Amino acid sequence: MTERSETLFEAVGGIDALRRLSNTFYDAVLADPLLAPVFADFSRTHVEHVAVWLAEVFGGPTGFTDGLGGHQSLLRSHLGLSITEEQRLRWMELMTTAVEKELPDDELLRRRVLEYFDWGTAIARDVSADPVGQDLGDPGPTPRWGWDGLA
Template identity: 80%
Template sequence: MPDERSTDRSTTLYEALGGAEALSRLSATFYEAVLADPLLAPVFAHFTPTHVEHVAVWLAEIFSGPADFTARHGGHHALLTAHLGLAITEEQRLRWMELMTAAVEKELPDDALLRRRVVEYFDWGTKIAKDVSASPPGTDLGEPGPTPRWGWDGLA
């Protein structure tokens, strides 16, 4: 049984989960499953291999690592804009969560609280992505603010 006290809670989630290398593995494992999944593959019809690394960079920033997604890829607004028009269904969102949870279990340290916090972020974020995806491309999203940060207590 995973030990909820096995990771130093004074570290960021980014540090506790293993940094950029772990997030790159997580992203690669997840997208390998997504692209093979009949329900999700159509959502990623315009997928490119750089998507895997962009997701890892986004997650690093979310979990209090380097703010490279904001610096290099346009930050929170760009991420939300990329989801416009995808029309993600609840069934697709839940399948996405299943595949990501499996990737988390495979690629992240065996620490129940760490894994739970990471999966909680994905649940929160996929609900936002699903809502945004219902709007057509070009929709004015306004200014969503800075990239959120997720820590040991959830949304910081």
């Protein structure tokens, strides 16, 4: 068990750091020929929603659950996207670059954040194979990710 008193949210630098991370990442995604088509309907509000999601997942405020539809909404947003494993791996490459640029120079912190993204993108890829409107059942609450992984 990791002995750190702060949440990942606090360790990354809070919502401002997550906004920077999201902006840097999505700038790269939209310029990437493999990933840009997945984000054909992208809007800049997506960046803010991702930052709010990550804040909640990493132990910060519950803004995604409180105001943006929670876990069900996040999963539903991936329906019908047909994300390939090649796209998922490219997503991870671009996110790794963004993490290295925007998050504190802390090897364990960066590793934990990237472990979350690896876990989450595998779920997104799986859900994306289902058609829009698919009944996902109750996925439960927004997951929480800490120093020891999924909480």
